[in-house]
Amino acid sequence: MSGCTERWATTFRSIAQLVLLDITELYDYPPPDLAEFLYLEAQQPAPSRVTLLGAGNAELCSGF
Structure with a gap:
């Protein structure tokens, strides 16, 4: 994966x-420095992204 x-x-x-x-x-x-931009975004995700990540993780891990 x-x-x-x-x-x-x-x-x-x-x-x-x-x-x-x-x-x-x-x-x-x-x-622009795309690598730097993506790195900074990964370090400080937007609140909506954190919510989406949490929802995705909850769904993926619900069977365990």
Whole structure:
């Protein structure tokens, strides 16, 4: 399962980086540091994300 998640995350980062680079080129902004942004988001998730994670964990662990 972890390998699948890692591959998905790598693919997402690659595509997201390409989209962000296109946007920055179009609007003449410097490219953002996507890795840093994702790291900071993981360290301080939004309240709605915490709720979603809790609901997902509760559902996944309900059979144990």
